Amino acid sequence: MTANPSHSRALRLPRDFAFIAVGLDALLFVINMAVLLLPSTPQAGQMRHAYAIPGVWIMLLAGIAMSWVLVAALSWSHARNAxxxxxxxxxxxxxxxxxxxxxxxxxxxxxxYYVLTPLFYEAQVLFMPGGQFAEVFGSSLRFSMGVAMVLQSLIQLTVIVLGLWLAARIALMKSRTASAHAEQLTPAEVPGGASPRRAVAMVAAAVFAGLQLWSGLAVARWAPPASDVGASTLLLTWVLPALVTFALAFWGGWLGTRPGLSIVRPFRAVASAVSAFLLVQAGCIVIAIAWLFLAAKASFSFYNGGVISFVLALVLLYMVLTVLLVRVTTRRLYRRYL
Structure with a gap:
């Protein structure tokens, strides 16, 4: 029996949405950077000099990677959910x-790119030395700049999420209109494509790793770019934790090999990753504060290796909590489908 071409095309929609979203984002990024860096002007020369610093271009690429991971995961999820x-x-x-x-x-x-980013830059200038609010904040200038950076990251993340939601909603408007005339819709098993269990784990891991990279970038913006650190060290600092986190979240989000899961319900995986991420951050913060409080109460010295031990313990705790909490939240949200 010959497959319906329109149905085959519809089955490719999740993959196509992900490719379209990331491809257009990459194209606009390249155009934006070309306009910024290629002209033979003093301003472009200054920008090229700034972007030559490893701490600047590596953080830029890390931010782009974070954006593309989240964009691909959410785009795929919207189409698969439909x-x-x-x-x-x-x-x-x-x-x-x-x-x-x-x-x-x-x-x-x-x-x-062209409305929010310039507005944020103008807002940041107000907090810089000589700016309107520089004297108001005085010694807390770096704190105010950090808050402005975090707010910028939050708003731009919101733009990504809402932009993809609106794009998918408008794109699938005809299919929803047709669905409204159906008497009853039941969850449909999508033939072919990715394994539902693997898809759940991939979406959860991608969102979790993307959020971790986003939070790391938001925190790193509080500090000035590192000009005395090698590019390989910075790449290792940003890439390795993201890959390890992705692997741990994938492990936690894996629902096993037992039969029974025939649908993905991708936004349950997204909700699982977001919930687990927030719980991991909260758990680590609470445990770190409690540890520091007990150490201070016991007059414990962090010298002679104490700081290294504390950091290593916190990293191990983060890894364990990532696996456990992603597993707990994923299994809880998918319990009715297993």
């Missing part, structure tokens, strides 16, 4: 879904 909730036949009715999705996503990125 296939499971509305059915392949209804999603196939939205023949121009890819064009709609790409158009709305480009508008969201233009808003982020």
């Amino acid at each position: 296939l499971e909730r509305q059915g392949v036949a209804h999603v196939a009715l939205a023949g121009d879904a890819r064009l709609r999705f790409g158009g709305v996503w480009v508008l969201a990125m233009v808003l982020n």
Whole structure:
């Protein structure tokens, strides 16, 4: 029996949404950097000199990697969720879904790159030496700059999430209209494609690792760029923890090999990763504060290797909590499907 071409095209929608979103983001990033760095002007020369510092370009690439991981995971999730909730036949009715999705996503990125980013830069200038608020904050200037950076990261993360949601919603408008006329929709098993269990673990791990990288970048912006640290050291500092976290979250999000899970319900995996991430951060902060309090009460000295032991213990705790909490939240959210 010959497969319906429109159905086959609909089944490729999750992968296509992910490729379209990341590809357009990459294209706009390249254009933006070319406009910024290529002109033969003094300003472009200063920017090239600044971006030559390893601490600057490595953090830039880390931020882009974080964005692309989250964008790919969320884009894939939106399309897969539509296939499971509305059915392949209804999603196939939205023949121009890819064009709609790409158009709305480009508008969201233009808003982020060319409207929000310049506004944030102007706001940061107000806190710099000589700025309007520099004298107001005085010695707490770095704190105020750090808060502004964190707020910028939060808002830009929100733009990514809402932009993808709006793009997917407009792209799949026709399929939802068709679904509204159906008497009853039941969760549909999507033929072919990724294994549901592997897809759940991949989405959870990607979101968790992306959030960790995002939080690391937000915290790192409190400090000035490191100009005396080698590029290989910085790359190792940013890349290795992200890869280890991805592997640990994937392990925690793996739902086993028993039969029974036929659908992905990707936003349950997203919710699991976000919940686990917040719980891990809260748990580590509480335990670290309690440890420091007990150490101070016992007059414990952090010298002679005490700091190294404390950091290593905290890293091991973070790794263990990542696996345990991702596993707990994932199994709790998918309990009805197992």
